Amino acid sequence: MVGRLSFRHLNPDWNAEPNAPDVKLTVEGNTVQLTFLLNSWAYDARKAETGTLRFIGCSRWRWDSTNDHAWFAGRGLYSKQAPKWGEFYEVIGDSRPIGEDDWEVLSPDGPKSLQFLFYFRDDTIEVVAEDWSLARQMPGAG
Structure with a gap:
């Protein structure tokens, strides 16, 4: 059951490419x-x-195939609650039970764990971690 939620918008001045963002996920520790x-x-x-x-202190993550069509049709994760599709949020107040079949669990959630959500065009990715940062890079730079 999802309780009363709020969404803190985390990417007001950047975003993923809307049509083909070419998302890659890696896990190290x-x-x-x-x-x-x-x-x-x-x-x-x-x-x-x-x-x-980069999400540090990550306890769990999930990659969901909910796309923009499902979200706008009201079938996607938080489709009736999140302010806008295609954005990066901190989700505050989620009380869904955690099932290991839904999540890739790395460790138990800690007292500093926060929940993050990014709606890409064809995917929804959730991460529970202690913090996040964004680094930008041009191809060939390094």
């Missing part, structure tokens, strides 16, 4: 990284520039 193409049409990003969200 308790760090999860999402790498994707940045949106160069609506934000200050260059063509082919990537963003890497």
